[in-house]
Amino acid sequence: MERRKFIKQGVMLGVAGIVASKTGSLLAHPNTTNNPTADHNGEYTLPPLPYGYDALEPYIDKETMEIHHTKHHAAYVSNLNKGLAATTGKAELEAINKLGLESILANISKYPMPVRNNAGGHYNHSLFWTLMKPVNKDSSASNAPSGNIAEAINTAFGNFEDFKKKFTEAATTRFGSGWAWLYVNAERKLAIGSTPNQDNPLMDMADIKGTPVLALDVWEHAYYLHYQNKRADYINNWWHTVNWEKANALFIAHK
Numbered sequence: 542m543e544r545r546k547f548i549k550q551g552v553m554l555g556v557a558g559i560v561a562s563k564t565g566s567l568l569a570h571p572n573t574t575n576n577p578t579a580d581h582n583g584e585y586t587l588p589p590l591p592y593g594y595d596a597l598e599p600y601i602d603k604e605t606m607e608i609h610h611t612k613h614h615a616a617y618v619s620n621l622n623k624g625l626a627a628t629t630g631k632a633e634l635e636a637i638n639k640l641g642l643e644s645i646l647a648n649i650s651k652y653p654m655p656v657r658n659n660a661g662g663h664y665n666h667s668l669f670w671t672l673m674k675p676v677n678k679d680s681s682a683s684n685a686p687s688g689n690i691a692e693a694i695n696t697a698f699g700n701f702e703d704f705k706k707k708f709t710e711a712a713t714t715r716f717g718s719g720w721a722w723l724y725v726n727a728e729r730k731l732a733i734g735s736t737p738n739q740d741n742p743l744m745d746m747a748d749i750k751g752t753p754v755l756a757l758d759v760w761e762h763a764y765y766l767h768y769q770n771k772r773a774d775y776i777n778n779w780w781h782t783v784n785w786e787k788a789n790a791l792f793i794a795h796k
Contacts, residue, residue, distance in 0.1 A: 575668040575753075575791075579638035584622045587615045588667055596675035600778040603768045610670070613762050617662030617739070624656040646743040661739030665720060669756050674784035685783040689753065690731075690792040697731040704733075705780065712733045712757050712776050723755035723788070725795045734760075754791040755783070 579585050590610055595603035625634055625645075637645060645652070645660050652660070685701055686694060698704035712721035715735040724742045726732045727750065734749035736742070742751045757779060764775035 547781055549776065569595050575671065576641040576643045577663060577665065577667050578641040583634065583638055585618050585642070585663060587618050588670070590670050592673075592675050597673060598676065600676060600781050601673075601764070601775075605762075605764065605766045608766075609763060610666075613760075614662070614666040617659045617666065620655065621659035621663050624653070624659055628653060629658060633704075643743060644720045646741065647745055649744045650746040657744070658739050661741055664743070665739055665741055665756060665758065668753060671787050672756055672784050673779075673782040674787075676781060684781050684783055684785070686789065688789045689796070690785065690789040693731050693792060693796070698733075707733050708755075708757075709773075712759050713773055715759050718760040721757040721759060722749065722753050724749065724751035724753045725792065726751040731792075731796055752791075752795040754795065755788045 544607055577585055577588070587610075590606070593603075594606040594610070597606060603701070607714060625637070629637065630748045642664050646664060647659065649657050665761060685691070691701070694701055694704045698707060708721060708723060711733050712735065715721060715737070717737065719735055719737045720739075720741065721733070723731060725734055731754075732749070734742070736747055736749065738748050741756075742749050742753055744750075757776065759772060759776070764772065768775040
């Protein structure tokens with residue numbers, strides 16, 4: 542009972558924070574954010590990919606994408622539902638589900654590790670899919686940002702190439718499994734960092750804090766079938782798939 546009371550208090554703080562925050566995304570920017578919500582049955586569901594499993598070839602192969610989505614991401618969703626049901630009372634769970642996953646992440650230190658891992662896994666992958674787009678195999682043009690996010694990258698890192706080097710370094714040097722992030726920090730500026738496992742900058746206990754606008758999965762299951770142990774090759778090729786339009790929309794929503 543004490544644990545449920547503690548979680549309920551965290552939920553109410555999460556409500557207040559989302560309503561009051563100038564960078565709060567769910568209410569202010571419903572079409573440009575990533576805040577998975579539960580369905581009418583009160584459970585989270587696996588979102589469909591916004592493209593075919595083979596759409597990112599030759600850089601990310603069809604088999605990897607299908608396994609990554611239907612097995613790994615699906616497992617995070619299933620285990621998140623089980624973890625929340627085992628930890629949280631019905632009334633508190635309904636309140637959480639109305640706010641979406643961001644409210645859980647904002648108070649994740651109040652939850653047991655299985656919820657932390659699987660809530661992060663669901664959020665991170667839901668965002669990751671949207672931040673990639675089908676590869677234009679007939680174009681020789683480089684895939685680079687434009688608009689507001691391009692200007693902000695130049696301001697924060699000097700130029701796009703220097704930004705790529707810093708982001709690639711963060712992804713390459715993340716020890717073990719984890720993620721690399723471009724995010725808007727508390728000063729409303731772009732920053733680069735990485736997190737272990739399925740942590741992300743929205744979590745109240747994360748080493749880096751802010752709102753993600755670009756994410757790269759560097760777990761081995763994201764690349765091992767095609768690249769084996771060559772994480773650097775996977776990262777270098779991933780740049781061809783980045784959906785800069787989505788990243789720009791997220792940046793505008795949170796800057």
